[in-house]
Amino acid sequence: MSSGANSSGANGSGPAAGADSAGTAGGSATLAVDGLVAGNGEVIALDGVTVTAGAGSITAVLGANGAGKTTLLRAVSGLIKTRRGQILLADHDVAGRGPEQIVRAGIAHVPEGQGVIPELTVEENLRVGMMSWRRGQRADRAAALEEEYARFKPLADRRRKLASTLSGGERQMLVIALGLAPRVMAQVMDLVVRLSREHGLTIVLVEQNARGALAIADHGVVLNLGRVVASADAATLAADVALRHHYLGF
Numbered sequence: 217m218s219s220g221a222n223s224s225g226a227n228g229s230g231p232a233a234g235a236d237s238a239g240t241a242g243g244s245a246t247l248a249v250d251g252l253v254a255g256n257g258e259v260i261a262l263d264g265v266t267v268t269a270g271a272g273s274i275t276a277v278l279g280a281n282g283a284g285k286t287t288l289l290r291a292v293s294g295l296i297k298t299r300r301g302q303i304l305l306a307d308h309d310v311a312g313r314g315p316e317q318i319v320r321a322g323i324a325h326v327p328e329g330q331g332v333i334p335e336l337t338v339e340e341n342l343r344v345g346m347m348s349w350r351r352g353q354r355a356d357r358a359a360a361l362e363e364e365y366a367r368f369k370p371l372a373d374r375r376r377k378l379a380s381t382l383s384g385g386e387r388q389m390l391v392i393a394l395g396l397a398p399r400v401m402a403q404v405m406d407l408v409v410r411l412s413r414e415h416g417l418t419i420v421l422v423e424q425n426a427r428g429a430l431a432i433a434d435h436g437v438v439l440n441l442g443r444v445v446a447s448a449d450a451a452t453l454a455a456d457v458a459l460r461h462h463y464l465g466f
């Protein structure tokens with residue numbers, strides 16, 4: 217059936233990390249979002265968005281911070297109400313359904329913000345992240361910890377707290393502090409490709425690392441301020457210098 221992977225990583229405009237992805241159980245189906253209008257409270261975050269994710273393919277949804285990528289996945293998953301438009305899963309409109317019904321219809325959403333070990337404290341996470349450091353660097357670990365705490369004050373205040381208790385933004389800081397983003401990102405990308413190729417899932421991948429996303433996607437859609445500004449096969453988007461410069465940050 218249909219799935220979306222929202223994996224927000226790092227791009228030129230700002231670091232971020234974590235994976236937010238959605239997938240479907242069962243066979244392959246086309247997911248067609250047509251003229252979708254949705255918002256977060258008063259803010260109209262999606263202003264008539266049309267995206268088609270072909271059955272069994274990977275579609276990358278790209279765009280700068282605040283473009284509406286997460287809102288699109290949240291709307292598709294029924295986590296926020298849609299105001300107008302259709303969300304067709306194999307010609308079956310699921311717009312306006314609740315999240316449980318949408319999951320049952322075959323759409324699964326894997327939220328971003330992973331990449332830390334929730335059962336460990338902030339400091340334990342950072343120490344684990346430094347375990348691969350070479351011998352000679354070990355003496356620097358304590359200093360490196362203090363450096364990260366100085367950079368991310370909220371982490372210093374929460375160093376003894378479990379990572380599971382952090383807010384989204386704090387967790388994001390921890391992932392960045394860990395310097396894990398590229399590795400986590402590569403693992404998520406591998407998984408997305410495997411889900412698509414081996415299980416025939418329809419994947420919608422939301423990712424700020426446009427270059428990485430386009431490398432594995434079949435098709436790409438670029439959002440800006442809640443509207444689609446480009447939609448083409450991934451190779452075409454990756455080769456568009458002006459588009460890359462204006463919207464994709466690479």
Ligand SMILES: Nc1ncnc2c1ncn2[C@@H]1O[C@H](COP(=O)(O)OP(=O)(O)OP(=O)(O)O)[C@@H](O)[C@H]1O
Pocket residue numbers: 224256257259260261279280281282283284285286287288424
């Ligand atoms: N909970 C919320 N309440 C009000 N406005 C929100 C909320 N979440 C997002 N917005 C607004 O909706 C718009 C789209 O945000 P969204 O989170 O979908 O962007 P995004 O493309 O996922 O950005 P990012 O790359 O930073 O994750 C932005 O203007 C944002 O400020």
Ligand SMILES: [Mg+2]
Pocket residue numbers: 224285286287
């Ligand atoms: Mg987002």
